[in-house]
Amino acid sequence: MGMAATGAVLAAGSARAAIARDKPIDVIVLGAGVSGLNTAALLEKEGLKVLVLEGRQRVGGRVFTLLDQPGYPEMGFNSMGEGYGRGLDAAKRAGVEMVDVGPRFYGGPQQEVWLGGKRLTREEWARSPLNPFPDALKGNLPGEVVGKLIAQHNRLADFSTWNDPANTALDISLNAFLKAQGLSDAAIRLANDLSPYYGQSSFDVAQLMMEFNDGFIKTQMAAGKRTLAVRGGNLNLPIGMAKLIKGDVLLGKEVVAIDSQAAGVEVRCLDGSVYRAGRVVCSLPFSTLRTISMTPGFSGAQAQAVQTLGYNALTIAFLTASEPFWLSDGLSPAMFTDDQLGTILPQRFGADPNQISGLMVQARGNLAAVWDAMGKEAALAHVVSRLETLRPAAKGKVKGAALFSWARERFTLGQIAYFKPGQVTAFAKVMAAPLGRVHFCGEHTAEGARGLEGALESSERVALEVLTA
Template sequence: MRNQRTGISRRTVVQAIGSVPLLAAAAGCQRALNQSDVIVIGAGLSGLNAALTLESAGLSVTVLEGRDRVGGRVQSLRNIPGSPEVGGTAFSPGYARLVDAADKYGVELLDITPVIPYFFDRQVILKDQIITKEEWPESEHNPFPEQFRKIPPYAYFNILMGAINPLKTADAWIKPENAHLDISLHDWLLQMGQSEETIQLAYNTNPTHAVTAKDISALMSMNAGFFGSMQRTLVANNPIKAHTAKNGNMSIPEGMANGLKTEVRFNTRVTGIRSNGGGVEVHCEDGTVHRASRVISSMPISTLRNVKIDPVLTGDQELAVRTLEYQQINQLHLVAKKPYWEEDGMNPNMFTDSLAGMVLSEHKGETPEDITSITLWLRGERAVWADSVPEEEAISAVVADLERLRPAAKGQLEVMGYKSWWHDPFALGDWEVYKPGEISAFASAISPPHGRIHFAGVHTALTNRGMEGAMESGERAALEVLALS
């Protein structure tokens, strides 16, 4: 793998997506008379980008982080060969803010384009039946329309969304004229001529978001689909299609944190935010109180709702914080003692309708062919079940199911890591999931400031998703503060 830069600038990205204009930073900002000018809650990508932007304008910043590390939901498992990710798995060169940050703070990026073909090649196992690529078009388990029967089940939904997605701009998902699309993904797919059987296999078996297609707004899926299409367009003429950071993507927030003028205050869990006409007080679980002129919270809504805010949130913003739910998703990371896939002659990657879920090999070795570990993704109903039982029981059952499907793997799997974002006290879920009707009800009400409290985090991003959305949101919140300072 080689380290190359992309040649894609932030200007290119902004022009491509028609980004919502950001507030211009105010010149000559005056320092507040408080302990610091601004408190940033959370040392993930959004919080760190906000803090760095504020410091570059001359403001003093205190960054509070409840965990003992930076990165938030960007986390690399460095105890496993190749440092696989449990959040923020990879990114395209179109993630301009993220790529710029890596460059600025000395983080080496790896070109993982050569491993992409391995990711999109998977063994299909349905109803315990192994189905080859050649058998799939005529398989009794294939419910797809005649012209699409050659498409594998793990690729069908993304291909379909790319073909029929009605959204044409990055912020179209929150436009009032598209509110009629704020129905369940299930109902919209039925309107588009898809059968119940197709929806069950192509989406519900290993859902990208929510538990089933009935639990997510079609607008959210359309927004995710448009963002993916936009990224593919941005890199269409670029030989590099995807990056990871050397030693794991957590290296990027670590580099950003090292660029701060003051150290992040770890293990500092926020319990209350109180603001008035003169400033803001942030109260923490350890009894400390931090004061500033303004505060930026990059906490996910799932944890923000447990923080006492004074004065209280009102209207649609309060409704959003009280009701917006987060994704349940689990990962089991394994290392094979020997390459069992060579013994049984099957692809190590699997798309299954059994407990093992989606099985993906990690290619993070010296050559693209090298398999360094195996990741099992538990989504939808599997994740709900796994989060309802003790961790040891979930791990044992999932490993047993993989060994049942692949007898050659029996006794060859070493458990190296397990992650439930639902049980992470600083996340309480992986990412926000808008149910039908919720985007038109309160999506645009989440990000506006509440007095001296400003909000960042990927859930407040309007035109980007994932790690780039987090970076966008931190920049926007910082520029809001600068414009008012």
């Protein structure tokens, strides 16, 4: 058995693979997340011979479901809107069924605000002296304010112009934008910095990217109201996509070097194996690409992008409850806290949509770093203990079932890419330019769509790039 076959082979019948091995590989795709898998499928459709190399022992990348936990909690990709044309098409091709999870997401007990250990319902929060928001926003929970302000005051008439290098004067921080909308430092801390959706804090995130995000969300809302996820867990989508690929999808192949020469590209893996092809498509997040040896090396604005593009810290704990303690104390299990407990999102993904199948607890930004520094077991024990302190009714009834840190995860080193102030105009337009025979895709390179839809958009762009090179 040659080096090329030492990794687990996910796709390809052995007879077909044996015949195909005689033919040189046209394109090596690095990464078996949705962008890499879709690129491989598109190139094969055009008759190219493709090999996929994936560092993890599974496909899917940031689509990651805990299939062994109740309700199949999603540690990664959650859901798509009705406007995810590419996502819905990929689901159809992969033979998975999309179901509307909106009522399970948005129904159920309402979130309550816990500040300094004190609990406030939405109505109490609107009238509380602790509420630092301007009068017009007092009725909003902390997690709702940033999205609402950007939706109302998006400066881009056409969100697809977000990465125009001419936007330099607009390339400010989210913090500067929120200040301009009249939010105080205390209000910004609660609305964003305590649990930032992107980056470490509002100072760390480009407002232009937030406006791109807002524009994309609006197109989704216009397309329809349903929130769609894969029946039985989102991980079934990339698993189905991988099965459609005729060439090998080799798992456990951590790429450490890419050498692009005049005649072809050589890819070296940590296990010593080497693969050669006419071209390479690299879908790796820049957070991991920056650790790989590249020949030739990146230069100029592209080098700056690979080295400095931001990746969110997000750590998720999944708790199960032996008894519904929220019925004992009569309070909501959905909690936004300023405590080291983070934010609790009850899950209702079991057979009965009214029953809570588990509690997803999220730590973002600096709190994720606090949990990560503790290590998995200690962090889970800490989360359970903080919950029991705030909610004595939970004592002895809650178990820390799983914990996953995206920042600590070797093959992502963060949740999702984000641009820091100044970075959109400094390099967003040029960061995915081909380097020799190496082409780049992945959610971070998307220009007109976000999240999983953006990852798929990038695979279409890169496939065309390769086919016309």
